[in-house]
Amino acid sequence: MKTVNSKSNIKDTAEIGQGIIDINTTNPIAEDAFFKMTFDALSAKTDELFGKIKAGWIESELEEKDKARDLDVRAIFYEVEAKCVRRPSQAQVNATKTQETLDRYGLKITSASYTNESAEVRALIKDLKAPELAEARASIPDLDGLIGNLEASQAAFDVSAGKHLENLANRENSKSATVIAKELREIINDDLGTYIAAMAKAVPAKYKAFADLMNVLIDENNRKVRDRLAALKKKKEGVDTE
Secondary structure: OOOOOOOOHHHHHHHEEEEEEEHHOOOOOOOOOOHHHHHHHHHHHHHHHHHHHHHHHHHHHHHHHHHHHHHHHHHHHHHHHHHHHOOOOOHHHHHHHHHHHOOOOOOHHHHHOHHHHHHHHHHHHHHHHHHHHHHHHHHOOOOOHHHHHHHHHHHHHHHHHHHHHHHHHHHOOOOOHHHHHHHHHHHHHHHHHHHHHHHHHHHHHHHHHHHHHHHHHHHHHHHHHHHHHHHHHHHHHHHOOO
């Protein structure tokens, strides 16, 4: 039985775990207590690893939501500024009143920490929607729509931030994805793989199909890992020789 390359990354290892779970769906092995115990351990560890991968996606999602929020903040500042620099008129005077509100915050809020920016953005929205600025807002046709966009992006950020905080709380008492991936590879290589290889020889009618598919799955992963490492080595050598 082939073994999973130790250089397999977290995503590779999770995919192998899921692949073995899928094999058991199409080629189930029944009435084998040891197999069931080992397979259940593999399934649980695969779920745990995918949970860690999802946690990483949450952090990435939070960053994307922050970028979207920053874009909406800038859109408001740029739109108001554009109306302020036109020829003197009542609309230009009204736009200047809105600019005075923006000046109290400044575009620097987009560089603040997530928490501080959220507080600043909420305060900015409240000030921009104040009744005394109603006439000034009306002088900039797109402003209400841009404020609505910012409200929506801030709400989306808040949802992701809540998930992120929950993820941080869970992380304090849990293993890293690297450790979990290593444990999953050990289950595949040392426990399930060793057992399936032996049983495929002893009782081929029951175990060989599972073993063959598992071998194909692992071999395909190892080929992908080798290709990736070779590409990285080639790239590194290319950089070093310049």
